[in-house]
Amino acid sequence: MLELAITRRVGGFTLDVALEAASGVTAIFGPSGAGKTTLARCVAGLERPDAGQIVLDGTVLTGPGRAVPPHRRGIGYVFQEPRLFPHLDVRANLLYGAPKGTDPGAVARMLDIAPLLARRPAGLSGGEAARVALGRALLRAPKLLILDEPLAALDRRRRAAILPYLERLRDTGTPILYISHAIEEVARLATTLVLLRDGKVVAQGPVGDLLSDPEVAALLGPDQAGALIEGVVAGSEAGLLRLDTALGRLEVAGVEAPPGGKVRVRIRAEDVIVATRRPEGLSARNVLPCRIAALRGGQGPGVMLRLDAGEGRLLARLTRRSVEEMGLAEGQDVWAVLKTSGVSRMDVGR
Amino acid sequence: MIDLPPEAWEALTLSLRVSLVATLAAMPPALWVAHLLARGRFRGRWLLDALVHLPLVLPPVVTGFALLLLFSRAGPLGAVLEPLGLGLAFRWTGAALAAGIMAFPLIVRAIRLAIEAVDPKLEEAASTLGSSPFRVWRTVTLPLIAPGLLAGATLGFAKAFGEFGATITFVASIPGETRTLPAAIYAFLQVPGAEPALAGLVGIAVTVAVGAVLVSNWLAPRVAARIAGR
Numbered sequence: 001m002l003e004l005a006i007t008r009r010v011g012g013f014t015l016d017v018a019l020e021a022a023s024g025v026t027a028i029f030g031p032s033g034a035g036k037t038t039l040a041r042c043v044a045g046l047e048r049p050d051a052g053q054i055v056l057d058g059t060v061l062t063g064p065g066r067a068v069p070p071h072r073r074g075i076g077y078v079f080q081e082p083r084l085f086p087h088l089d090v091r092a093n094l095l096y097g098a099p100k101g102t103d104p105g106a107v108a109r110m111l112d113i114a115p116l117l118a119r120r121p122a123g124l125s126g127g128e129a130a131r132v133a134l135g136r137a138l139l140r141a142p143k144l145l146i147l148d149e150p151l152a153a154l155d156r157r158r159r160a161a162i163l164p165y166l167e168r169l170r171d172t173g174t175p176i177l178y179i180s181h182a183i184e185e186v187a188r189l190a191t192t193l194v195l196l197r198d199g200k201v202v203a204q205g206p207v208g209d210l211l212s213d214p215e216v217a218a219l220l221g222p223d224q225a226g227a228l229i230e231g232v233v234a235g236s237e238a239g240l241l242r243l244d245t246a247l248g249r250l251e252v253a254g255v256e257a258p259p260g261g262k263v264r265v266r267i268r269a270e271d272v273i274v275a276t277r278r279p280e281g282l283s284a285r286n287v288l289p290c291r292i293a294a295l296r297g298g299q300g301p302g303v304m305l306r307l308d309a310g311e312g313r314l315l316a317r318l319t320r321r322s323v324e325e326m327g328l329a330e331g332q333d334v335w336a337v338l339k340t341s342g343v344s345r346m347d348v349g350r
Numbered sequence: 351m352i353d354l355p356p357e358a359w360e361a362l363t364l365s366l367r368v369s370l371v372a373t374l375a376a377m378p379p380a381l382w383v384a385h386l387l388a389r390g391r392f393r394g395r396w397l398l399d400a401l402v403h404l405p406l407v408l409p410p411v412v413t414g415f416a417l418l419l420l421f422s423r424a425g426p427l428g429a430v431l432e433p434l435g436l437g438l439a440f441r442w443t444g445a446a447l448a449a450g451i452m453a454f455p456l457i458v459r460a461i462r463l464a465i466e467a468v469d470p471k472l473e474e475a476a477s478t479l480g481s482s483p484f485r486v487w488r489t490v491t492l493p494l495i496a497p498g499l500l501a502g503a504t505l506g507f508a509k510a511f512g513e514f515g516a517t518i519t520f521v522a523s524i525p526g527e528t529r530t531l532p533a534a535i536y537a538f539l540q541v542p543g544a545e546p547a548l549a550g551l552v553g554i555a556v557t558v559a560v561g562a563v564l565v566s567n568w569l570a571p572r573v574a575a576r577i578a579g580r
Binding site for chain 1 (some may be wrong): 479
């Protein structure tokens with residue numbers, strides 16, 4: 001468990017945050033310049049906050065008159081660039097921080113880098129190098145693993161290819177602090193979400209709750225907003241995956257997962273259509289009865305709606321015009337319509 | 351094999367010994383100073399930088415004279431060292447000191463360039479992997495600058511091997527003790543009919559100098575390659 005309350009001034013920028021990160025993946029999310037990396041570097045001991053303290057598993061790492069150096073913190077750090085040691089082969093890179101006698105085999109297989117063990121870092125592709133960097137930090141057996149935008153240097157296709165490995169990393173149970181400015185990564189990986197903006201925490205809580213909150217959606221920006229739905233695969237046919245979710249049965253396309261497997265899906269607010277009567281003769285395969293739980297209009301032409309169906313929550317973004325013409329109001333029963341392809345491959349994970 | 355008179359061979363072996371000792375003795379302080387110049391953030395860094403380059407720009411005879419003032423029997427350092435039997439003036443060890451000082455700026459420069467080419471981000475990564483600052487230096491910095499160390503040592507050796515002005519001013523040219531190869535060439539120049547021996551010595555001096563530069567140039571791209579990981 002990581003608890004911190006720190007301030008750090010760099011030039012005209014002030015980072016002033018207090019947060020707790022329990023087990024699982026805590027995502028620090030915010031636009032660039034929000035102070036995410038400064039925060040991460042303070043936790044790792046690579047930078048010193050001006051004031052405050054950082055406590056990991058009951059041990060004070062940074063506090064008044066105390067600054068444990070980075071190598072004694074037991075914190076693994078994966079940087080934006082792989083930072084592999086060019087004079088060592090992949091095996092030696094993986095074992096660099098590992099306890100003596102560690103076998104890199106299991107981790108190498110988990111990350112699909114076992115065939116690369118004898119190679120030099122310069123001969124690796126960007127995606128391979130990123131996976132070696134993950135393995136190296138993991139084999140150090142850290143008490144906390146900081147992933148500082150480990151995918152930022154990769155193109156979209158490679159990012160999509162690495163995400164499943166990050167999910168495996170999460171499933172090893174190592175507590176992770178995940179720094180990111182990409183909402184789809186956060187939605188796939190995080191258990192807890194901390195929203196950082198201009199050096200301040202503007203929201204924190206369970207990722208599902210936060211992502212389906214219209215107030216938070218406004219902070220994320222309308223095109224980033226989307227609720228997170230967790231489901232169990234009931235089956236698949238004709239390229240469609242049937243999911244049992246809190247919203248009811250959902251069909252999504254373009255994704256493969258074994259029956260019984262857990263899946264999380266982010267449904268972008270822009271992709272949800274709202275109808276006041278049950279629509280008929282429609283090609284969209286997901287038509288869900290829901291109730292408007294919250295309705296939030298901002299300065300712009302859009303209105304964010306939170307739709308509840310049983311325990312499940314959706315976000316829908318409509319124009320102010322539509323909301324007025326349809327006479328939508330809180331507490332009203334409506335139908336949410338969702339195309340099977342309304343979920344991009346990036347937005348589906350374990 | 352070149353047919354050389356015994357005093358020429360004597361000068362060659364002495365020169366090899368003097369330059370080897372000079373280079374080996376100069377390496378540790380050169381590494382330290384190179385680190386300070388490449389990474390240090392302290393007041394007076396410019397002064398250290400200038401001081402290190404001094405032997406390169408001063409007339410060698412001035413450097414030799416300064417050494418003489420310091421290490422002669424009456425000099426502040428000589429007065430301490432002579433009674434201990436560690437005097438340097440007019441000894442081959444003095445020749446090594448003069449050669450070492452003249453080679454120092456070149457060695458520092460080569461090592462400094464190698465250190466500056468090491469990405470501090472790698473060292474930072476090593477520290478987050480549990481390495482103490484010393485282990486970071488030993489397992490990351492040192493292997494990456496190793497070819498630079500070799501290049502610096504090679505250049506320094508060549509410079510020490512050819513050193514003349516400071517050496518002859520400080521320790522004179524005593525056959526078998528301080529008459530190094532350049533001093534021997536100079537001595538043979540004064541002797542009529544010594545042209546064959548002279549030619550042989552000049553040939554050796556050129557071979558060592560050119561060989562050192564070739565080795566150094568061969569090593570230099572390997573520093574870059576190693577650091578780039580190619």
